[in-house]
Amino acid sequence: MSDEPRRDASAYPFQSLFVPFPFVCFSLALGTDIAFWQTAEVMWQNFSAWLLFAGLVFGGLAVLAGLIDLLRVRTRPMRPSFFAIILFLVMLVLAFTNSLVHAGDGWTAVVPYGLLLSLVTFVVSLMTVAASTRKYARLAWRV
Numbered sequence: 001m002s003d004e005p006r007r008d009a010s011a012y013p014f015q016s017l018f019v020p021f022p023f024v025c026f027s028l029a030l031g032t033d034i035a036f037w038q039t040a041e042v043m044w045q046n047f048s049a050w051l052l053f054a055g056l057v058f059g060g061l062a063v064l065a066g067l068i069d070l071l072r073v074r075t076r077p078m079r080p081s082f083f084a085i086i087l088f089l090v091m092l093v094l095a096f097t098n099s100l101v102h103a104g105d106g107w108t109a110v111v112p113y114g115l116l117l118s119l120v121t122f123v124v125s126l127m128t129v130a131a132s133t134r135k136y137a138r139l140a141w142r143v
Helices: 004-010 020-039 042-071 082-102 113-141
Strands: none
Touching: 020 042, 020 082, 020 113, 042 082, 082 113
């Protein structure tokens, strides 16, 4: 038996374990903000706050794992582009700001600024996914 499967497993970037969570959490936070805007039910505001918190925690873990991956030689070809890294950090800063806005009480904690920040964070997350998948697609197809 060759060492090829073990070598391939050692090349798996640690950041790939944590990076998807912020995208999911911030997308769902936009959904719960829209639900709060339409219903004024406080439960949706609480869901948004917890989703933002979870996304920030996993985003921080992704940044730490990405720093570890920088030191690993085997993950060098799978590193995201510099532009994707900057977009990911911008997304986290926007989400942190959004979390501070959501820390307020009542309707004004979400509408209009929290909802707007959730939308902008979602759009930046889509841009981040698009920027990072281009490199992986080129690597997979050797283009």
